[in-house]
Amino acid sequence: MENETKMDQETLDQIKQELMDRKNKIIEDLNDISREDSHEADNRSAKFPEYGDKPDENAQEISEYSTTVETERILEKTLSDINKALKRIEDGEYGVCKYCGQEIYPKRLLARPTASSCIECKTKLQSS
Ligand SMILES: [Zn+2]
Numbered sequence: 094m095e096n097e098t099k100m101d102q103e104t105l106d107q108i109k110q111e112l113m114d115r116k117n118k119i120i121e122d123l124n125d126i127s128r129e130d131s132h133e134a135d136n137r138s139a140k141f142p143e144y145g146d147k148p149d150e151n152a153q154e155i156s157e158y159s160t161t162v163e164t165e166r167i168l169e170k171t172l173s174d175i176n177k178a179l180k181r182i183e184d185g186e187y188g189v190c191k192y193c194g195q196e197i198y199p200k201r202l203l204a205r206p207t208a209s210s211c212i213e214c215k216t217k218l219q220s221s
Pocket residue numbers: 190191192193194195210211212213214215
């Protein structure tokens with residue numbers, strides 16, 4: 094049981110590598126999006142007509158329009174989480190829950206390297 098709850102150097106290196114790979118992938122994706130953006134910038138106002146009166150129509154129009162914007166937003170958020178995780182590794186603070194200060198199970202971190210809270214706290218937050 095001890096081995097499952099303690100982070101070792103090998104696991105940490107593996108997680109760091111995973112974070113770096115994800116980071117590079119996201120930067121590539123963001124570059125792709127910004128190229129598309131500049132390409133389509135002229136059409137943007139035409140593609141974003143005035144809001145309709147029905148909430149459903151609004152939602153549909155916005156979701157079509159905002160796919161790229163939304164993707165970009167999510168990528169930037171993820172990139173920021175990755176950078177924070179890498180910073181925590183550098184500072185030797187990685188793998189500690191930001192709410193209760195307990196170590197996060199390495200298994201959870203391998204599955205979700207950007208996690209900054211343990212499962213117990215995450216569950217509590219989601220149910221409250
Ligand atoms: Zn916690």
